[in-house]
Amino acid sequence: MAKVELKKLFKTYNKKIKALEDINLTIEDGQFFVLLGPSGAGKTTTLRCIAGLEKIDSGDVLFDDENITHDQPASRDVSFVFQQYSLYPHYTVYENLAFPLRSPMRKLPEEEIKNKVEKIAEMLKISNKLKNKATELSGGEMQRVAIGRALVREPNIYLMDEPLSSLDAKLRETLRVELKNIQLNLNATILYVTHDQAEATTLADKIGVLKEGKIVQIGTPEEIYENPNSIYVSQRLGSPKINILPGSLFKLNNTAKIGLRPENIELGNGPYEGKVISTENLGSETVVAINFQDNEILASIQGSYKSSINEKINFDINTNKVLKFDKGDQRIYER
Ligand code: ADP
Ligand code: MG
Numbered sequence: 362m363a364k365v366e367l368k369k370l371f372k373t374y375n376k377k378i379k380a381l382e383d384i385n386l387t388i389e390d391g392q393f394f395v396l397l398g399p400s401g402a403g404k405t406t407t408l409r410c411i412a413g414l415e416k417i418d419s420g421d422v423l424f425d426d427e428n429i430t431h432d433q434p435a436s437r438d439v440s441f442v443f444q445q446y447s448l449y450p451h452y453t454v455y456e457n458l459a460f461p462l463r464s465p466m467r468k469l470p471e472e473e474i475k476n477k478v479e480k481i482a483e484m485l486k487i488s489n490k491l492k493n494k495a496t497e498l499s500g501g502e503m504q505r506v507a508i509g510r511a512l513v514r515e516p517n518i519y520l521m522d523e524p525l526s527s528l529d530a531k532l533r534e535t536l537r538v539e540l541k542n543i544q545l546n547l548n549a550t551i552l553y554v555t556h557d558q559a560e561a562t563t564l565a566d567k568i569g570v571l572k573e574g575k576i577v578q579i580g581t582p583e584e585i586y587e588n589p590n591s592i593y594v595s596q597r598l599g600s601p602k603i604n605i606l607p608g609s610l611f612k613l614n615n616t617a618k619i620g621l622r623p624e625n626i627e628l629g630n631g632p633y634e635g636k637v638i639s640t641e642n643l644g645s646e647t648v649v650a651i652n653f654q655d656n657e658i659l660a661s662i663q664g665s666y667k668s669s670i671n672e673k674i675n676f677d678i679n680t681n682k683v684l685k686f687d688k689g690d691q692r693i694y695e696r
Pocket of ligand 1: 374375378379380398399400401402403404405406407
């Protein structure tokens with residue numbers, strides 16, 4: 362597969378909607394790159410620009426150092442998995458999977474097609490459905506076939522547009538794990554876009570965080586979580602969400618705001634006293650909401666935690682883990 366680079370990419374729609382502004386990123390050969398951002402951030406547009414489905418205003422797209430910015434979509438050799446299933450309804454699963462291999466340009470022998478289809482069906486656990494029509498599948502099976510149809514070829518890059526977003530939570534989790542295993546097995550180059558933080562952290566080698574058409578940080582999932590460069594990035598990962606509080610609350614001078622992750626708060630002892638607003642037992646952890654000087658702070662504690670509403674509660678914070686931000690919501694780095 363290929364290394365894919367975007368250089369200074371700009372894209373506007375109808376001459377006024379700035380969808381992408383100065384996108385720079387490199388997806389290494391064999392890398393699982395996830396673009397993470399909310400709806401409207403420019404995720405789909407980025408994929409469509411790489412596939413050649415949108416005309417860009419300026420900038421370059423490179424595959425293995427070769428500039429393909431002006432190449433036709435058909436000659437770019439990319440596989441696209443769309444957000445909505447896009448199967449041929451009257452075809453069987455087998456024919457849907459075989460379709461990308463049947464292009465006249467390729468002229469693969471039937472035997473080879475069969476081998477590839479069966480291999481991919483096995484990876485995606487749909488071998489027993491090969492004879493079914495696409496319309497006879499459940500939503501999860503359809504999306505497996507859609508992913509399989511992309512993976513059956515070895516293009517320059519797989520482009521995946523929130524392929525799991527229409528599935529229920531359980532299935533999404535299962536397919537997420539399977540997709541990561543398949544990518545590792547195939548050593549595939551994937552650009553996967555999502556607004557789902559769990560997908561980003563479990564799938565990605567590298568995450569690019571998108572905000573209003575701009576990439577605001579690129580890093581490993583750990584780097585993005587531990588070392589975000591702004592409040593916006595700090596809020597992309599973490600559940601329950603990071604606490605963003607005024608710096609003055611903990612007497613941190615020259616710090617407009619701080620970010621404090623719920624797991625970095627210790628309950629029971631400590632110099633700070635608040636009141637319990639609510640507790641939520643999630644099984645392996647309990648999330649306790651505390652009112653501290655009229656600020657709501659979420660703390661997460663391993664296991665269960667007994668307390669009643671309005672009860673006084675003491676707590677401490679792990680100061681080494683406090684993230685400091687300036688007035689512009691950008692990170693203040695300690696020297
Ligand atoms: P995402 O996939 O992250 O939700 P998109 O790439 O679809 O974001 O959209 C980025 C921005 O471009 C949004 O403001 C969206 O409204 C706009 N946009 C996307 N497609 C079109 C289009 N075909 N015509 C006009 N505006 C569009
Ligand atoms: Mg989209």
